[in-house]
Amino acid sequence: MRQKAVFIVPYALWIVLFVIAPLVLILYQSFFNIDGQFTVNNYLTYLTSSVYLKMTVASVWYAFLITAVTLVISYPTAYVLIHLRNKQFWLLLVILPTWINLLLKTYAFIGLFSRNGSINQFLQFVELGSHQLLFTDASFMFVAAYIEIPFMVLPIFNALAEINPSLINASKDLGATQWQTFRSVIWPLSLPGVKAGIQAVFIPSLSLFMITRLIGGNRVITLGTAIEEHFLTTQNWGMGSTIGVILIIAMFIVMFITGDTRQKGGRQ
């Protein structure tokens, strides 16, 4: 028995030091102002300042749009993939870009979206004129959606793959049209995958700060950017922690709404 106890020590230490302590510390820190005095003013400021509230609403709105765009692109992708002969191989190809460093993928868009970049060259070629693409909300959302697509495709693919084909056959035998079969059989059965995908995309989208900085320009438009700004630029850790606590609460709300399907989603 003693040997067993020795085994647990490093893991238990990790739980105490790196799981519990940081969460407690961020909550604790959120009650201190920039001069190190105990206060609840951070929360009061947050709840009364139009700047913070607007930023939060904007962040949720962006995350919603990113999730929606990703879902609209990913569901048909998963649906088409599932009907291919070598579906595992094609799925692997969808997943492969997630193994490439995130910074490099984002960096590619700096070149693609630049004033004289390939996208603008193409737009000029089809006579749509060149536009300012970089540092706009649209480009930020596009890049975020681009990054998130595989994380949405995978859980939906898994959910679709689990559907018993005899259910679909039964629906067709009973005279349902393709659309009816999809609406009443396939869609409801794939819903757990969709929920897992939404969870996998929405929370990271709220906390993005790297893509916001590089593609969205130097603006504080997500909760993640606000946290980064307070911690690393203005050094107001108390306010940063307060926003962090808000982000954690938002995370729990999203997980509650979408149900605890995360384990099934393949994102582990």
Place this chain on the structure above:
Amino acid sequence: MKKHSLKWSTIYLAFVFIILYAPIIYLVIYSFSAGKTMESFHGFSFQHYMDLFADTRMITIVINTLLVALLASLLATIIGTLGALAIKDSHGKWRNSLMSLNNVLMVSPDVIIGASFLIFFTVLGVRLGFISVLLSHIAFSIPIVVLMVLPKLNELSPTLVDAAYDLGASRWQTLTRVILPAIGPGIMAGYFMAFTYSLDDFAVTFFVTGNGFSTLSVEIYSRARQGVNLEINALSTLMFIVSLLLVISYYFISQHAGRRHHLVTVKEGDAQ
């Protein structure tokens, strides 16, 4: 009708794949351009690769990144495997709470992990740099190792362990001769995932790195903020090749681990 819809689906899929791969191919192509921007191709050249290999700062950072990744994944694998053994031996409520605590860092956004670790290190008085980055990487890699090892432990038949004890094996012998060999593939997969997590992490490292110490992701970020530099393209081509090799080796590891249905594992860190 059937053929018609099939064709549309092929076009759609082709469109999605073009979106997914165009940026990556675009980076690779321009790494061979003799020019200085990603706007027009100026003829084939290895110039940017030579610049990259002559860039001692970048080479130091690559070595730092690899050192952190190797050490962090090794230590995370050891602690994570012990953790999986502990979780396996726990029961009921304990087991559930251990699993929940284990998954906290898996579901937390990277900014939260980074910010809270920064507070933690400051409170403890740990100087920001190699040590803080290494500790953070160990910390966020442990849960993934646990999640990779635990299924293998669950597959291990308890009668096998009982048989070892019946035959007079000590606890230590049972562990090293029966349990560890059986869960070996899971440990390998865990080590591998921890390695790639560490290699690619940006957000957490960015918070705890301080001045003076940098990893590849952080360096790419600071250079990308200054605009296009084709040396980064050359770097991305090399990293793309490394990623491909990693995926291929992971494919073989997971085949070996008998986790064929988990063949496609996404890198969670990327979504942050």
